[in-house]
Amino acid sequence: MWIAVSAVNLALAVILGAFGAHGLKAYASPAKLAWWQTATDYFFYHALGLLVLGVISKTYTVLPIKSSFILIQIGILFFCGSLYLMALGLPRGFGAITPIGGAFMILGWIVLAWNAVKYAK
Numbered sequence: 583m584w585i586a587v588s589a590v591n592l593a594l595a596v597i598l599g600a601f602g603a604h605g606l607k608a609y610a611s612p613a614k615l616a617w618w619q620t621a622t623d624y625f626f627y628h629a630l631g632l633l634v635l636g637v638i639s640k641t642y643t644v645l646p647i648k649s650s651f652i653l654i655q656i657g658i659l660f661f662c663g664s665l666y667l668m669a670l671g672l673p674r675g676f677g678a679i680t681p682i683g684g685a686f687m688i689l690g691w692i693v694l695a696w697n698a699v700k701y702a703k
Contacts, residue, residue: 584636584651591629591658598622598666606669614669621665628658628687635694645701653690657683 602618610618632654635647661683664676 584639584647585633587651587655588629588633588636591625591632591655595622595625595629598625602669610669614671617665618669621662621669624687625658625662628654631691642701646697647694650690650694650697653686653693657686657688657690659683660686 598618599622602615602622606615606618632651635651635654638645639647660679664679664683667676668674
């Protein structure tokens with residue numbers, strides 16, 4: 583399941599990246615295009631990270647990845663989602679959500695590191 587969710591994330595990242603590169607340029611300001619690009623970059627990085635977590639879950643079955651996976655996925659939704667929404671013209675107030683998403687991403691990676699140390703034997 584983890585690999586399937588990762589694959590969907592990666593497909594969405596490609597779709598949204600293509601939309602930003604081709605469909606959004608016609609009406610978006612440079613700032614909005616930069617927000618879109620940042621969202622797409624982080625979407626790709628973390629979707630690839632989720633894919634790696636999915637592979638790790640198959641290889642190292644003792645290492646729990648569920649909490650890290652969920653935290654990172656929530657981070658993607660909040661961080662990238664808020665930037666995408668602002669780039670589409672919604673109020674800049676959505677920018678207050680962006681650091682919350684970043685915190686979820688960071689926490690997901692820290693939980694993974696904690697579990698890797700905890701279960702390393």
